[in-house]
Amino acid sequence: MTMLAQLKELEECGIDFAxxxxxxxxxxxxxxxxxxxxxxxKEGIRINRVGVFVNEAIENVLTAVEDWKLDLVQLHGDESxxxxxxxxxxxxxIKAFRIGKDENIPYKIRPYQEAADLYLFxxxxxxxxxxxxxxxxxxxxxxxxxxxxxxxxxxxxxxxxEIKAFASxxxxxxxxxxxxxxxxxxxxxxxxxxxxxAKQVKNYQ
Numbered sequence: 001m002t003m004l005a006q007l008k009e010l011e012e013c014g015i016d017f018a019x020x021x022x023x024x025x026x027x028x029x030x031x032x033x034x035x036x037x038x039x040x041x042k043e044g045i046r047i048n049r050v051g052v053f054v055n056e057a058i059e060n061v062l063t064a065v066e067d068w069k070l071d072l073v074q075l076h077g078d079e080s081x082x083x084x085x086x087x088x089x090x091x092x093x094i095k096a097f098r099i100g101k102d103e104n105i106p107y108k109i110r111p112y113q114e115a116a117d118l119y120l121f122x123x124x125x126x127x128x129x130x131x132x133x134x135x136x137x138x139x140x141x142x143x144x145x146x147x148x149x150x151x152x153x154x155x156x157x158x159x160x161x162e163i164k165a166f167a168s169x170x171x172x173x174x175x176x177x178x179x180x181x182x183x184x185x186x187x188x189x190x191x192x193x194x195x196x197x198a199k200q201v202k203n204y205q
Contacts, residue, residue: 002033002187004043011047013195014202016175017072018047022064023054027186037067050074050094058086065091074120074150081115092117094150099135100124105143118174119145123153132180134159137166145172152177157193160200176201 001007001018010018020030051070053061055077065073073087074094087093095116097108109119123135134154155163155178167173180186182193 001189002028002030002035003189004033004035004039004045006189006191007035007040007045007047008043009191010194011045013191013198015194015198016048017050019050019052019074019177019179020068020070021052022056022061023052023076026054029187033187037069040068048072052076055079058083061087062090072118075116076120076122081111084112084115088115088117094118094120096120096122096152098122098124099139099153101136103135103139105139105145109143109145109147113147116147119147119149120152120177121149122177141166141169148172148174150175150177152179154181156181157197157200160197163201 001020007018021028022030048071049068050072051064052074061073070091072092072094074096075084076096084093084095093116095112099121121140123133132154149172151173155176182190184190
């Protein structure tokens with residue numbers, strides 16, 4: 001999220017989390033839309049805030065947690081288990097994993113079992129960040145993931161029924177991470193699509 005007005009709309013339609021990207025090379029970098037911690041405090045923004053970081057210095061992450069009052073931190077780079085553990089000592093931490101074809105998910109997440117509070121599963125691409133494409137969700141079911149996780153990667157409005165079916169057998173699915181399929185342009189969301197999707201997947205578990 002990069003726009004104050006859309007953060008307010010998210011609150012109004014009952015969305016649980018707003019992602020704020022602190023990776024300067026991202027077209028969705030939080031400061032590109034004029035958001036600042038001061039503006040969010042002044043406007044009384046209450047929605048839970050997830051700060052997204054990519055291979056950032058730990059001290060910079062913790063400074064952002066304090067300044068922006070982040071509720072969760074999502075680590076989307078090559079952060080080590082030790083790095084995740086250090087961050088999670090201060091704030092609930094999500095470690096993101098990019099999943100490719102026939103990925104061995106248990107092998108990939110095992111080193112982070114005690115280091116992260118939650119996981120996020122996204123689609124593997126050639127560059128950091130989202131691809132707008134889905135991966136094979138059956139890989140998660142086969143992995144029997146034991147920690148709560150966010151499901152990400154190309155989720156669209158048309159996926160609501162598939163998500164409901166998937167969620168019925170996945171008691172560790174914690175939340176859905178939606179992005180590019182609900183955008184007009186990077187950082188600017190299509191709020192009508194988000195409202196419709198929220199209604200479709202509400203109480204899916």
